[in-house]
Amino acid sequence: MLDREATIVLNLIPGIGHVKYTALGDAFGSPSQVFGRSAEELETVPGIGPQLGPKVANYDWQAGLDAELSLCDRAGVRILTLWDEAYPEILRSLYDPPLCLYVRGKLPPLPDNAIAMVGTRRMTQYGARMTRMITEEAVAAGYAIVSGLAFGVDTVAHTATVEMNGTTVAVLGGGLMRIHPQENVPLARRIVETGGALVSEFPMMCPVSRTTFPRRNRIVAGMCRATIVTEAGIGSGALITAKQALDNGRDVFAVPGHADNMQAKGCHKLIKEGAGLIESFSDVLEAFGIGVGGYLPGFGPDGVGENGVGYDPMSSGDLSPDERKILKLLSESEKALEELSAASALETGKLLGVLMSLEMKMLIEHGADQVYRPI
Numbered sequence: 001m002l003d004r005e006a007t008i009v010l011n012l013i014p015g016i017g018h019v020k021y022t023a024l025g026d027a028f029g030s031p032s033q034v035f036g037r038s039a040e041e042l043e044t045v046p047g048i049g050p051q052l053g054p055k056v057a058n059y060d061w062q063a064g065l066d067a068e069l070s071l072c073d074r075a076g077v078r079i080l081t082l083w084d085e086a087y088p089e090i091l092r093s094l095y096d097p098p099l100c101l102y103v104r105g106k107l108p109p110l111p112d113n114a115i116a117m118v119g120t121r122r123m124t125q126y127g128a129r130m131t132r133m134i135t136e137e138a139v140a141a142g143y144a145i146v147s148g149l150a151f152g153v154d155t156v157a158h159t160a161t162v163e164m165n166g167t168t169v170a171v172l173g174g175g176l177m178r179i180h181p182q183e184n185v186p187l188a189r190r191i192v193e194t195g196g197a198l199v200s201e202f203p204m205m206c207p208v209s210r211t212t213f214p215r216r217n218r219i220v221a222g223m224c225r226a227t228i229v230t231e232a233g234i235g236s237g238a239l240i241t242a243k244q245a246l247d248n249g250r251d252v253f254a255v256p257g258h259a260d261n262m263q264a265k266g267c268h269k270l271i272k273e274g275a276g277l278i279e280s281f282s283d284v285l286e287a288f289g290i291g292v293g294g295y296l297p298g299f300g301p302d303g304v305g306e307n308g309v310g311y312d313p314m315s316s317g318d319l320s321p322d323e324r325k326i327l328k329l330l331s332e333s334e335k336a337l338e339e340l341s342a343a344s345a346l347e348t349g350k351l352l353g354v355l356m357s358l359e360m361k362m363l364i365e366h367g368a369d370q371v372y373r374p375i
Helices: 003-012 018-028 039-043 049-058 061-075 125-140 153-163 182-193 212-222 237-247 262-272 281-287 321-332 337-344 348-360
Strands: 078-081 100-105 114-118 144-147 168-171 197-200 226-229 251-254 364-366 371-374
Touching: 003 018, 003 061, 003 078, 003 100, 039 049, 061 078, 100 182, 114 125, 114 153, 114 212, 114 237, 125 144, 125 153, 125 281, 125 348, 144 153, 153 168, 153 182, 168 182, 168 212, 182 197, 212 237, 226 237, 226 262, 237 251, 237 262, 251 262, 251 281, 281 348, 321 337, 321 348, 321 364, 321 371, 337 348, 348 364
Parallel strands: 114 144, 114 226, 144 168, 168 197, 226 251
Antiparallel strands: 078 100, 100 197, 364 371
């Protein structure tokens, strides 16, 4: 047995995580040397004991491995283990990296161009609106969206991304043959069809449970440059994701809500503890150091250049034809996203990209109502 195969088998045995996997490998030299040992030998390994020792010793590893690989083959799933070069390097740095990563679809480059969008399952209309708006802006800016395929914020974030033909990754709290909730099976299919991926560290037939979701959250946070919480109560699992992001040195941002909305209390708590307060994805880009300064290089805040001549964006060679079109429409009157789409004849995904570019050039701005106006 190869070490890679042994890692897959050990991941199949309930109770074996990275800590015990490492202890077994250290005790016997490598994962492949674990099998064939007696229960008594295994029980002496720190953390294994009399309960796990017999399970490992008596496990029919060949049958288990063959069945799992057969399931993966039929479902179009590949397994990335800690022994594989294709295993995401960023996940190796986690305190408790997954032994295996089951992947259906294609993973985007991680983590610099990936953003985690998380929040409550019981979101308000405001939460849904802000989640969609920020997701669309992030996709237009070229970022992949990572979330957990749950009801609520996760579903809105994944759906908004696939509708824009963006890339999104759903990290599941169970095996890829046990997609939960079942209502999101069509969405899961669309995620793969639009170039994204379904991911899990759990064996193919592993059911979801109270213990699997918190483990899922550390992968969501670990894959991404930053985590955005758009709406969450105090008891939301999104706060666990945010904490894990902070523990791994990632940025955390939160969207403020109404003071009397219980589903905003978690976001307010995060902001009080130091998370970045954001009203749009432009705030995230500014925190990343993109579009910082409030005015174009070479021009002051009053729009006057070093040569004393004012900046005229319409005569500048810095703008694309679509940017000029949008800027001209907004110079006539401020407009909502739907009005701009109708007036410009640009499809939503392309329009959002143009709007994001103009915002980064500090030529337009918008509020939570998605009404755009020139600066």
